[in-house]
Amino acid sequence: MLVKVRWLLMVLPFALWGTAMAAMKPLLVQAGPLTLAWMRLLPAGLVLLLAARFWRGGAGVDRRDWWWLLLFALVDATAFQGLLARGLMGTGAGLGSVLIDSQPLLVALLARSLFGEAINPVGWLGLLIGLLAILCLGLPAPLLHHWWLMGPEAFEEQAWSHGELWMLAAALAMALGTVISRYACRHSDAVAVTGWHMLLGGLPLLLSSALLPAWQADAAPFWPAWSPLEWALMAYAALLGSALAYALFFWFANHGDLTSFTSLTFLTPVFALLCGVVLLEEQLQPLQWLGALLALVSVVLINRRALLWHPGLVEEMP
Numbered sequence: 650m651l652v653k654v655r656w657l658l659m660v661l662p663f664a665l666w667g668t669a670m671a672a673m674k675p676l677l678v679q680a681g682p683l684t685l686a687w688m689r690l691l692p693a694g695l696v697l698l699l700a701a702r703f704w705r706g707g708a709g710v711d712r713r714d715w716w717w718l719l720l721f722a723l724v725d726a727t728a729f730q731g732l733l734a735r736g737l738m739g740t741g742a743g744l745g746s747v748l749i750d751s752q753p754l755l756v757a758l759l760a761r762s763l764f765g766e767a768i769n770p771v772g773w774l775g776l777l778i779g780l781l782a783i784l785c786l787g788l789p790a791p792l793l794h795h796w797w798l799m800g801p802e803a804f805e806e807q808a809w810s811h812g813e814l815w816m817l818a819a820a821l822a823m824a825l826g827t828v829i830s831r832y833a834c835r836h837s838d839a840v841a842v843t844g845w846h847m848l849l850g851g852l853p854l855l856l857s858s859a860l861l862p863a864w865q866a867d868a869a870p871f872w873p874a875w876s877p878l879e880w881a882l883m884a885y886a887a888l889l890g891s892a893l894a895y896a897l898f899f900w901f902a903n904h905g906d907l908t909s910f911t912s913l914t915f916l917t918p919v920f921a922l923l924c925g926v927v928l929l930e931e932q933l934q935p936l937q938w939l940g941a942l943l944a945l946v947s948v949v950l951i952n953r954r955a956l957l958w959h960p961g962l963v964e965e966m967p
């Protein structure tokens with residue numbers, strides 16, 4: 650029972666992220682990317698700090714970790730959230746979501762180099778299948794058909810835009826931030842570190858959002874004129890899609906195999922599509938069903954890579 654609960658909690662951040670991305674997209678009509686980024690970070694950071702203060706018995710940040718925390722805030726909060734929100738404005742044909750969900754590949758390389766995490770051929774196969782899965786989930790079938798016949802140049806006119814470049818940079822920032830979080834949590838509580846990094850990382854975005862209208866006449870207003878429903882979507886993205894999701898994500902990232910856990914990111918577009926099926930009555934295409942199946946296969950291969958590569962370990966396990 651406890652194992653099932655643990656797995657549900659491990660998967661929950663990626664389900665929340667998949668639905669939060671869908672919630673944030675329409676908000677950009679009335680608000681700029683900087684506003685969306687700081688409104689997502691600051692409330693979430695305050696909630697997590699209160700949780701660390703009252704629910705976790707006053708757990709805080711050790712002074713030995715503060716420099717790592719500041720770097721963590723700059724890379725994972727300021728850079729990642731700013732790049733993500735900016736990328737949402739110009740992402741074309743789903744390629745942006747493919748790029749942002751490819752960060753397990755970067756995390757695996759960093760974890761292999763810095764922490765010596767074994768990947769083995771089964772793990773690499775799982776990572777490649779996961780990348781194929783998000784391609785099937787994020788790109789339309791005609792585009793994949795053209796890519797198969799024409800090669801990467803097929804993307805130039807049909808899918809590639811500056812939005813994808815922002816998303817690729819965001820994926821790199823999140824991968825680096827995930828690794829840095831381990832150093833920031835060496836002597837500190839992971840929930841408190843996550844809260845402080847969101848709060849500190851959101852302040853530069855808040856300042857930039859406030860000053861931008863003075864520099865650009867066509868900049869979005871600092872305070873958006875959203876409807877009650879749009880404010881509810883923003884609250885969902887901040888409290889569930891950020892506070893709860895990131896608290897769980899960085900706690901698990903610091904208490905287990907980094908490659909195995911971040912491989913669950915491949916499930917994020919699956920949850921986004923299922924959200925559309927349930928709430929918007931959308932229909933999944935055969936290619937998307939294939940992508941969902943490949944994502945599940947990828948997660949199983951990566952998380953069971955040691956046992957699959959060395960079957961004899963099954964008998965040795967207690």
